[in-house]
Each structure stands twice: as C-alpha cells, then as structure tokens.
Amino acid sequence: MRTRQPATATLEDQPISVRAKLAAAWTSFMFLYAYVDILNFFTPGVIKDILDGRVFEFDLSQTFSATALTLVALPILMVVLSMTLPARANRITNLIVASLYVPVTAFNAVGESWLYFYGLGIVLELILLALILRYAWTWPRTAPSATLATSPDRESVRAQQQA
Numbered sequence: 001m002r003t004r005q006p007a008t009a010t011l012e013d014q015p016i017s018v019r020a021k022l023a024a025a026w027t028s029f030m031f032l033y034a035y036v037d038i039l040n041f042f043t044p045g046v047i048k049d050i051l052d053g054r055v056f057e058f059d060l061s062q063t064f065s066a067t068a069l070t071l072v073a074l075p076i077l078m079v080v081l082s083m084t085l086p087a088r089a090n091r092i093t094n095l096i097v098a099s100l101y102v103p104v105t106a107f108n109a110v111g112e113s114w115l116y117f118y119g120l121g122i123v124l125e126l127i128l129l130a131l132i133l134r135y136a137w138t139w140p141r142t143a144p145s146a147t148l149a150t151s152p153d154r155e156s157v158r159a160q161q162q163a
Helices: 018-040 046-051 062-084 087-107 115-137 146-150 154-162
Strands: none
Touching (some): 062 087, 087 115
C-alpha cells in the first residue's frame, strides 16, 4: 500500500554548477544568435541583397565569410570550454569573450529597419551576456583548507604534482 505525499510538498531544488550555468547561457545565446540571422532571411529584400553579393553594408567575400564564421564559432566553442576549462581559465575566458560580444551584439542594431525584431533579439542576447558575465564574475571561491596546509602528506602531494 502506498502512502500519499502531501500536496504541499516542496520540490527539491538541486544546485547547478557554474560551469553548467555558463554552458546553458552560451547555448541559449547561440540559439538566439542563429535564429535572429535565420529569421532575418524573411525580411523583404534580404535574399535579393545576398544574391547581389551584399550583406548589410559588406560585400560577400571569403574575408566576410571567415569573419562571420569566427563570430559564430567563438560562442559555440564557449559551450564546450565552459564545461572543460580549469576554473581560473574558465572564469577569465568567459569574462573576456562575453565582454567582447556586448559591443558586437549591440552593433547588429545599426542601420536595421526592423527595430522591434532586432531590438528584441539584441535585448535577449544582451541579457544572456550579462548573465554570463555575472556567473563568471561571481564564481565561488574556496578558502585554503587548514588541514591541507598543515598535513604531513602535503609535501608528498606537492612532489607528485611537480613530477
């Protein structure tokens, strides 16, 4: 026979690591980044301009395409790097890359006629970048352990690390 759980039972709220939060934020950023570009194809005249060899004010070329690929590849790589880099390098990398993407993201609004569409996409992307900066900036620190510092095994651990 089963006992009934009270209807007011609180759900357990599992802690989420900073790495997972960063990877999720970068993933969300990339979905927005990609979908704003994809949905932009439905803006009148965009396909014609692309077929004529122009995107915004830029001529289509290998340089343009390589730059565009780089701008997309960095946030994609940040998903993996956020989960795999050591904490210190992870924090610094996230702070630098997210900081660089704030002006890049804001630039996307320049000269656009569909400001509601681009404005919404940019605001959402900037919110995600702000979250990334906050998560990285407030990365929890651990205090040095008193037992580790005074442990007789400390020297053997140090010797193994240096080997």
